Amino acid sequence: MSQSDTIAGLGTRSDYVAAVPNADPARLRLTPEEAALFATVGRASQIQEVLSRSGLSEPRAIAILLSLRAKGAIAPARVTKPSAPAVVTAAMDEQVDLDAVRKKEILDLERVMDGLNHFEVLGLRPGSSAEEVKKAFYEASRRYHPDRFFGKNLGSFRARIDRIFRRLSEADQVLTEPSRRAAYLEAHPEQAEAAAISPPPEPVAAPARPLSPEEQERAEERRSRFARHPYLAKTARVQELVSRARERMAKGEFGHAYTDLHLANQLDERNSEVKALLQEARRKHDSQRSIDELQRAEQAERDGELQVALLAYRTAVGIDSANAKAAFHAARLLFKLKGDLKEAKLLAQRAVDAEPNNVEARVLLGRVMEDAGMKALARRHFEEALRLDPDHAEAKKHLKKRWPF
Numbered sequence: 001m002s003q004s005d006t007i008a009g010l011g012t013r014s015d016y017v018a019a020v021p022n023a024d025p026a027r028l029r030l031t032p033e034e035a036a037l038f039a040t041v042g043r044a045s046q047i048q049e050v051l052s053r054s055g056l057s058e059p060r061a062i063a064i065l066l067s068l069r070a071k072g073a074i075a076p077a078r079v080t081k082p083s084a085p086a087v088v089t090a091a092m093d094e095q096v097d098l099d100a101v102r103k104k105e106i107l108d109l110e111r112v113m114d115g116l117n118h119f120e121v122l123g124l125r126p127g128s129s130a131e132e133v134k135k136a137f138y139e140a141s142r143r144y145h146p147d148r149f150f151g152k153n154l155g156s157f158r159a160r161i162d163r164i165f166r167r168l169s170e171a172d173q174v175l176t177e178p179s180r181r182a183a184y185l186e187a188h189p190e191q192a193e194a195a196a197i198s199p200p201p202e203p204v205a206a207p208a209r210p211l212s213p214e215e216q217e218r219a220e221e222r223r224s225r226f227a228r229h230p231y232l233a234k235t236a237r238v239q240e241l242v243s244r245a246r247e248r249m250a251k252g253e254f255g256h257a258y259t260d261l262h263l264a265n266q267l268d269e270r271n272s273e274v275k276a277l278l279q280e281a282r283r284k285h286d287s288q289r290s291i292d293e294l295q296r297a298e299q300a301e302r303d304g305e306l307q308v309a310l311l312a313y314r315t316a317v318g319i320d321s322a323n324a325k326a327a328f329h330a331a332r333l334l335f336k337l338k339g340d341l342k343e344a345k346l347l348a349q350r351a352v353d354a355e356p357n358n359v360e361a362r363v364l365l366g367r368v369m370e371d372a373g374m375k376a377l378a379r380r381h382f383e384e385a386l387r388l389d390p391d392h393a394e395a396k397k398h399l400k401k402r403w404p405f
Contacts, residue, residue, distance in 0.1 A: 009066050010047055011076055017065065018044040018077035019170075025180055028071045035183040037064045039174070043114055043167075044077045053187070091160075097152040101266055105234065110160050117191055118171035118184065123235075126191035130176045137172035142270065144168060238264045242274060245281065254285035290320035297329065309333060317347065324354035328361050331368065341372045352381075359389045366398060 006012050019042065025035045033056075040053045047065070054061040068074045092103055119126045122136040142148070144165045146158075154161065174180045185191060241264040248257040261278040268274060297312030313330035316323055331347035334340065348365040355361060366381035378398075385395040 007062055013048040014046060016044045016046055016077040017041055017074045020072055020075050023073045028073055034064055034068055036187055038068055038073050039184040039187040041074055091156060094155045096155040096157055098157060106157055106160050109164055113167050118174050119191060121167055121171050133172060133175040137168060140168045234267050238268045249281060254281050254288055257281045258285045286320045290316045290323045290326060294326045322354055324351045327351040332364055335368055341368060344368045345372060357388055359385045359392055363394050
């Protein structure tokens, strides 16, 4: 290595320098020139790359790098290429308090985040406003702030989560503080234009000049990298699951829809649309299962299999407590078989609560209460049954038998 390859105080041109975590240009009183060069360093960059990107003469750029190091803004860095597949496989097998989906999300983001710019690491298009950055960082913090994992066994994932959160915090600080954002965008002008990365859906005017092959290659690489961003991949997967679930619900396939929405909810626990659809799918799925059990119970009773029918009626009520018909028939059959009066009363009461104007349910509840010695309450239900149907023979019989007019 020749002497010209070595820069005193920094290292060789192929060595790396990195921004000191949480280094604040304002607190360090960096000059505009120093702040601009500091922004080009990023997480870690080769000294030669920093010099070529600076737009300054090499002696001037070296002098500023030495000043940045003296002020504690940058430091020498060692960059190694990790053997990702083995590490990832071992991490996925690690026994920690995280499910497989969460593990993969953390590993995917950790693997690509050093190659993402400040906008991309927050899941934003380059050029997004400071307000959008704040919102994105807030959402990311809800998933990656170390305090959210307090008391959990995280194993090696604790260090991964800490590293991810520091990276997210760095992006937030740079993009929301006006002076740091200006310096960063000045050093990376391509990131100031969101259209270069993700064009809006409406047609736009052609660029003033065609991109050079090198610029096209960089833009394609950024698009590809942005598309692989874990947040965006997760969002696309959630949208795919929701769309498929809606189609299945329209066909009455509530069980399959529930499965899709449950997975979508695991991927995005704070998506209100997914939660609402999940509840709807669960409700309709339970209602359908309850109806199926009710039909099975009715067939078993027609076949004379009364115990099988009773079990199916009970199951139908257990699945959907609002199934008044199942509750009524479960109470009726349990009373007929001289089963537990307390359970029969609860089932009959559930049928009445679900359908207050159901005369047969009122009469059945009255009969169960009468046998249980609750004569005053039984009389009340017989009277209500006669109010609803003055000619109901069973209600009349019980009133005349116990309480002559």
